[in-house]
Amino acid sequence: MAGLKQRAWAAAPLWAALLLCGCGHSGPKVEVLHFWAMGIEAEVVAQLIPAFEREHPLIQVEIQQLAWTAAHEKLLTAIAGDATPDLCQLGNSWIPELVALRALVPLQARVGESRQIVPDDYFPGVWQTNLIGAALYGIPWYVDTRLLFYRSDLLKAAGYDAPAVTWSGWLEQLQAIKRMVGPQRYAILLPLNEFEPLQILALNQPEAMLRDGDRYGNFRSASFRNALAFYRNLFAESLAPTMTNTQISNVWNELGRGYFSFYVSGPWNIAEFKKRLPPEQQGSWMTALMPGVEGPGVTNAGGSSLVLFARSRHQASAWQLIEYLSRPAVQQRFHELTGDLPPRRSSWEGGEIGRDPYSRAFRMQLENLRTFPKVPEWEQIMQGMRVMAERVVQGQQDIDSAVTGFDAEVDGMLAKRRWMLDRHRGNP
Amino acid sequence: MSASARHAAWGFTLPALLLIAVFFLLPVIAALAISFTDFDLYALADPANLRVVGLHNYSTLLTTPMFWKALGNTAIFVVLGVPLSLAASLGAALLVESRLARFRGFFRTALFAPVVTTLVAVALIWRYLLHTRYGLLNYALSHLGLPTIDWLGDPHWSMPAIVLLAVWKNFGYNMIILIAALQSIPEDLHEAARLDGAGTWARLRHITLPLLSPTLVLVGILTVSGYFQLFAEPYVMTQGGPLQSTVSVLYFMFEQGFKWWNLGFASAVAFMLFALILGLTTLQMRLARRASLA
Numbered sequence: 236m237a238g239l240k241q242r243a244w245a246a247a248p249l250w251a252a253l254l255l256c257g258c259g260h261s262g263p264k265v266e267v268l269h270f271w272a273m274g275i276e277a278e279v280v281a282q283l284i285p286a287f288e289r290e291h292p293l294i295q296v297e298i299q300q301l302a303w304t305a306a307h308e309k310l311l312t313a314i315a316g317d318a319t320p321d322l323c324q325l326g327n328s329w330i331p332e333l334v335a336l337r338a339l340v341p342l343q344a345r346v347g348e349s350r351q352i353v354p355d356d357y358f359p360g361v362w363q364t365n366l367i368g369a370a371l372y373g374i375p376w377y378v379d380t381r382l383l384f385y386r387s388d389l390l391k392a393a394g395y396d397a398p399a400v401t402w403s404g405w406l407e408q409l410q411a412i413k414r415m416v417g418p419q420r421y422a423i424l425l426p427l428n429e430f431e432p433l434q435i436l437a438l439n440q441p442e443a444m445l446r447d448g449d450r451y452g453n454f455r456s457a458s459f460r461n462a463l464a465f466y467r468n469l470f471a472e473s474l475a476p477t478m479t480n481t482q483i484s485n486v487w488n489e490l491g492r493g494y495f496s497f498y499v500s501g502p503w504n505i506a507e508f509k510k511r512l513p514p515e516q517q518g519s520w521m522t523a524l525m526p527g528v529e530g531p532g533v534t535n536a537g538g539s540s541l542v543l544f545a546r547s548r549h550q551a552s553a554w555q556l557i558e559y560l561s562r563p564a565v566q567q568r569f570h571e572l573t574g575d576l577p578p579r580r581s582s583w584e585g586g587e588i589g590r591d592p593y594s595r596a597f598r599m600q601l602e603n604l605r606t607f608p609k610v611p612e613w614e615q616i617m618q619g620m621r622v623m624a625e626r627v628v629q630g631q632q633d634i635d636s637a638v639t640g641f642d643a644e645v646d647g648m649l650a651k652r653r654w655m656l657d658r659h660r661g662n663p
Numbered sequence: 664m665s666a667s668a669r670h671a672a673w674g675f676t677l678p679a680l681l682l683i684a685v686f687f688l689l690p691v692i693a694a695l696a697i698s699f700t701d702f703d704l705y706a707l708a709d710p711a712n713l714r715v716v717g718l719h720n721y722s723t724l725l726t727t728p729m730f731w732k733a734l735g736n737t738a739i740f741v742v743l744g745v746p747l748s749l750a751a752s753l754g755a756a757l758l759v760e761s762r763l764a765r766f767r768g769f770f771r772t773a774l775f776a777p778v779v780t781t782l783v784a785v786a787l788i789w790r791y792l793l794h795t796r797y798g799l800l801n802y803a804l805s806h807l808g809l810p811t812i813d814w815l816g817d818p819h820w821s822m823p824a825i826v827l828l829a830v831w832k833n834f835g836y837n838m839i840i841l842i843a844a845l846q847s848i849p850e851d852l853h854e855a856a857r858l859d860g861a862g863t864w865a866r867l868r869h870i871t872l873p874l875l876s877p878t879l880v881l882v883g884i885l886t887v888s889g890y891f892q893l894f895a896e897p898y899v900m901t902q903g904g905p906l907q908s909t910v911s912v913l914y915f916m917f918e919q920g921f922k923w924w925n926l927g928f929a930s931a932v933a934f935m936l937f938a939l940i941l942g943l944t945t946l947q948m949r950l951a952r953r954a955s956l957a
Contacts, residue, residue: 625906
């Protein structure tokens with residue numbers, strides 16, 4: 236924060252100059268929108284803004300770039316200090332939290348009047364992540380889901396033409412690859428510092444991870460035990476190395492070298508693999524749907540949405556910017572710049588993305604997403620799950636005591652939520 | 664002292680006192696108050712969601728396995744790191760100040776350089792040094808015929824790896840303080856001892872170390888209280904892993920407070936750590952005083 240303040244002071248002469256210039260003109264006032272965005276999207280969205288400003292000469296957009304690693308803290312601090320922007324790019328798993336803080340504006344009335352944003356055009360799994368109860372709080376900007384990246388040549392050498400769609404078939408393929416590559420190499424990389432692979436396995440099971448209206452943990456269910464057992468077995472059979480991502484300096488090279496043949500990752504890696512693998516290897520990798528327990532599986536509905544802040548005094552203009560960024564043509568351009576996957580079907584028709592073979596699996600998978608429980612504590616629960624799973628994988632704890640112990644931990648994290656829900660029921 | 668002199672004195676100290684009150688005392692009192700509540704995300708949204716819970720945060724903390732694990736990890740770091748760091752600083756200071764040393768200025772700068780480099784950049788390089796398959800350290804080990812170590816992946820070795828990084832990163836600071844102290848030891852004491860036939864070792868033991876001891880105590884206390892606040896190294900190197908083996912007390916507090924926004928609980932952790940550091944450094948001071956009296 237100190238840095239920000241200093242910068243604001245440093246810009247003081249500039250502001251003064253602007254004010255002086257402003258005095259000279261009369262006429263309509265230009266509205267300045269403060270738009271917070273994160274990571275690569277923040278860098279790239281600036282290129283889309285000039286066209287918007289030409290269409291709306293009275294709106295000026297100021298983009299503030301946040302690093303993903305610091306974004307969560309920044310947002311909460313901004314809310315605590317009443318210093319929120321007008322609109323923001325928001326990871327959709329953070330929406331419940333910001334809604335609990337009453338920082339966001341419901342959007343369904345605006346969507347009802349909009350001709351640009353058509354709910355039915357959006358992939359239902361990702362649209363739903365923006366609904367808290369019946370109220371809509373965000374418009375999906377891009378989808379960030381994970382599925383399989385794999386070495387098609389190694390899979391073929393192991394005797395298979397295409398990746399399996401069921402867990403048992405998948406396991407068979409992983410075992411065949413492991414037999415082929417030997418003890419020094421592996422069939423799949425599941426970094427122990429990422430919760431997403433296990434989360435996706437658990438989402439493919441019938442029972443949810445929380446129960447009773449998301450008041451208690453449900454990790455002792457048969458479903459989660461199955462997912463965890465499958466996950467643990469991948470390490471126990473040495474199909475996956477017991478490693479974190481920080482230990483693998485370069486996942487792209489390692490996939491190229493065949494250190495592992497499968498990797499559960501997201502769309503951002505399409506561009507990375509295209510860029511980082513040598514041209515002669517470009518025909519040797521592909522993407523595939525997540526396998527399910529008995530047939531094609533589901534995967535997580537991650538991604539970012541665009542949200543309006545309750546304290547903004549420029550909500551109407553900010554909404555115009557959201558509408559602009561949601562246009563299929565703009566989303567296609569955005570995809571070309573970032574590799575991010577558009578959240579609406581019409582953005583996938585035509586353009587570069589419709590022709591890209593590596594994106595095809597993603598397009599199919601987007602029809603088949605599953606939303607995680609929408610509680611503010613979800614990320615904390617997932618980080619806890621990762622730690623618990625790491626203990627199980629390293630053989631420090633058996634599945635039974637791990638899941639019952641973790642349920643108790645989750646019940647503790649949700650205690651305040653239960654108290655709040657009960658209180659609101661008591662005096663509505 | 665006359666009244667006007669007293670007023671003048673207050674006038675001079677008041678700005679500083681005000682700053683301390685506003686930016687230090689007030690936040691500390693507020694944090695103490697918060698540690699008796701369940702201040703969290705929901706309370707941030709609506710103060711009506713705040714409950715005063717008394718000592719509940721502290722009692723929960725004492726029954727939280729992760730806190731004890733973090734405390735244990737921090738203790739390992741301090742027990743391994745402080746002696747190693749002091750030995751490295753003292754050794755480096757003696758070498759640089761040795762009469763045989765050439766290019767003193769260069770070595771002083773080179774050894775101090777890690778202190779002023781950015782940890783994030785340094786961590787990147789250390790991650791390569793510690794890499795299991797391509798790392799320089801394991802390359803050296805395998806050349807010596809020793810088994811290689813999965814530095815950042817094996818929960819037994821992750822903390823020693825962090826200790827190595829922290830000692831390398833920090834010893835230069837203490838070295839500078841010790842160099843200053845070494846330079847203040849009068850040369851004639853050494854000369855007299857040499858005339859009496861004292862060797863290098865005897866002079867180190869009976870002249871240098873006793874005269875350095877006040878500085879060593881100071882450096883020791885600073886290092887202990889600094890090393891208890893281990894945070895940045897695991898944050899950039901391991902994010903607390905593997906198997907939570909590098910989660911320190913401060914890292915635990917950061918996660919609770921700024922990641923999950925359980926500020927009440929996190930404040931309780933902060934005061935627990937404060938009490939611990941205060942207790943230990945006081946003990947250190949007492950021991951040092953008794954040793955100097957004896």
